[in-house]
Amino acid sequence: MHSFTEENYLKVIYHISQTEPGTVQTNAIASGLNTKAASVTDMLKKLADKQLIDYIKYQGVTLTEKGKIAAIKVIRKHRLWEVFLVDKLKFRWDEVHDIAEELEHINSSILVERLDDFLGFPKRDPHGDPIPDQHGNFEPSAHIHLHEIAKGKKGIIIGVSEHSSPFLIHLEKLGLTIGVTIAIDGITAYDGSVELLVNDQKINVSRKVAQHILVKLEEAQ
Amino acid sequence: MHSFTEENYLKVIYHISQTEPGTVQTNAIASGLNTKAASVTDMLKKLADKQLIDYIKYQGVTLTEKGKIAAIKVIRKHRLWEVFLVDKLKFRWDEVHDIAEELEHINSSILVERLDDFLGFPKRDPHGDPIPDQHGNFEPSAHIHLHEIAKGKKGIIIGVSEHSSPFLIHLEKLGLTIGVTIAIDGITAYDGSVELLVNDQKINVSRKVAQHILVKLEEAQ
DNA sequence: AATAATTTTTAGATTTACCTAAAACTATTA
């Protein structure tokens, strides 16, 4: 259907459109794919020809409905394979992203559905990201980034917004994994780092790390 | 390491060298890969540069030790994924080959080893083919093709030498699957078809089908 | 051994996905 490369473009465009408002810019796509703006322009023309994106020169792009469905299919596969690797093959959460980057391009819808069944129709991947069902539907999680939470608030870690191995290993060492309950003890004025209470233990987390931890706040009683 | 395409060439060269004596010819590779002889010549130069094959113009090729190891690695992955698809995801043996053709190119040695472990270190794939271990070693099965067996002999089906879906579905319908005991009741002179006894039932199998069924003969008592 | 048939290689193109450098456009800001 779509080439390996086209799928990667669609996925990156989708991810950027979820985090930044407005149309998706050429440079943003280039940095997301570790390629150059000129290459991106070439591919945008191709994706527009295939009606996967709406593209106006110099104005950035948006996914068409067709493009969005294709992107979500790739993301579904990526996350299901990550669950497989962690749940069945006993990989750690920091080891699976790169392998899933390859597996996500395997082209067989029956395979995806059988895998989903085999895994027990999981709703979240090992990083807390929602897994779209076969129709592309999923529940976006109501989360807030750790660095944006006010002092005194409590919450539960429900995900991360970076998947790199060094970052995840760092979190593991700090004991900041999915499901852990935290309380904001304070925010350091000098460097923006966050003081946390985890199981009555004080932990300091840099602002850069806090930006990539997703938290669900405790319901106000 | 090696590209998707290079891996496919190595695999096909390996398979041809197992079935036909002497060096592997350009045309044989072309037909095995559904491509043209001119394209094969181009790639042979590239594989020779990489020291994966020994190539003398007009004389065909042989795999170097390095090339053989690479080919066997791909075959190991192909067969392990086929076991995964049948044993874990409940695919039928006729559905798995094409999906495994894609999965075999996923590039992660830790993934292969974990998968092997998860599957319980299987020795054979769903078509009866041996699965090389991580060092590339495997027991080649002492088999004979069904059409070469003399009248009166008995044996057990241990594999097939064609993996196409129509062929395997046909065998399934005839009840000629791996592990089934058969006796040769006779060979029809007119068309070379084979008369079999399976569970005291008479079955006629065309010569073409018989050529692709691998049998282990019963030990002479 | 000469000729014919077959196989293989070369020559020259094409397609996809990249690249660099320069030109064109848009946004900023003085």
Next chain:
DNA sequence: TAATAGTTTTAGGTAAATCTAAAAATTATT
């Protein structure tokens, strides 16, 4: 609003993997 900074596109090229058609080499047949 004009200059400047930043972004995006175009122009022209490369590398991988294909192709067709023609030339060269090998093998088979008289």
